[in-house]
Amino acid sequence: MEDNIEIEISETNRGNEQIIINKKHKFNFSFQRKDKSKIYRCTEYKTLNKCKSLIILNDKKEVLKYESLHNHLEKEIDVSISLAKHKIKEEIKKNSIPMDIKPKHIFNAVSHEMGLICPEYSTIRSQIIRNINKQFPPNIKSFDDIPIESEYHKTKRNENFMIFKNTDLIIFQSPFQAYLFSNYHKNIFADGTFYAAPKFSYQLFITRTYVGEFNMFYTTSISILKNKKQSTYETLYKEIKKNANKFRSNTLITTINFHCDFEQEEENISYNDYQRRTKGN
Known part of the structure; x- marks a missing residue:
């Protein structure tokens, strides 16, 4: 198992938990064992690469096992975008004026390189609105x-x-x-x-x-x-x-x-x- 494994918590586009390892690889939740430890598989597991890398965490998010068997290129840009989106969602949850969120600052905090090529506000505005709407009850359809x-x-x-x-x-x-x-x-x-x-x-x-x-x-x-x-x-x-x-x-x-x-x-x-x-x- 690699030393100095850096773990960050993110989520998929569908809101499911996702683990980021060393800002290079993404792992999606696979299943939970009887001892409540969770197994996460590389996002390339279900692609043509069929990457067999996996990580096992206990209920305190401590690493029990990490098999780094990656057979594909690292995804630093993709990982940075995922982390930034997750941080934006978290900012929305705790910000009383979500539309005042500055996406570039968030991207910059995740990765300086990402800060330089941060998407325009309009490209993530729909995501911000979507997450704001999730905090409110369903739309009223009748009197x-x-x-x-x-x-x-x-x-x-x-x-x-x-x-x-x-x-x-x-x-x-x-x-x-x-x-x-x-x-x-x-x-x-x-x-x-x-x-x-x-x-x-x-x-x-x-x-x-x-x-x-x-x-x-x-x-x-x-x-x-x-x-x-x-x-x-x-x-x-x-x-x-x-x-x-x-x-x-x-x-x-x-x-x-x-x-x-x-x-x-x-x-x-x-x-x-x-x-x-x-x-x-």
Whole structure:
């Protein structure tokens, strides 16, 4: 067995464990023995070379046996790329802003030669995105798939962000947005968009308000509508108003002027029903 064997842990494109020996050869996991030691075979084992090299490690990744019977050229470049990809994946897992990862620095740390010929960002961007997506739950495919409770419905302050859900409507409003709505409700600007709406829904409905002290518009709620029924808009206005009133200690919200390019169903509620309710008539 060779002396001074340097072992590094990497992984295959499919995410399976891979062992790197002396930055020259790659070994894929083959099987585990009864004593929990693992046997890894050279990646050239299943090629025309039929390389018979293997390494056996115990559960502490200590070398029990290494048979260096390589009958092919060393793969320093290929090994360096594999190590760099693995390090990039590890950086993604612990980095809060994965898109800020600098691939060239990682390649350079693995091999100075690789740093000089590091692939452009675009060539590994898909891999970074793929690994980011693995950290999130599966894509929502229907309205009913959206859970009532989820860690993704929480703000950074661990506050509930989704305030309402039924079969036709989902409303998202953080406590801060509700506070803005309750204190700057005289003029609310509403807009429904179809372009940004999820495929399984009818419309994404957003309300905003203008805060004069900061000379800025702030979003006060985001809703996903499954249809354009008048009853859906009725519920939307009712629930937003009810949630905003939680932040008013003395008086409840009275008049609200909605500014919007209304659909007929919205117009019926805004001018005929909703304004009448908020005025207390």
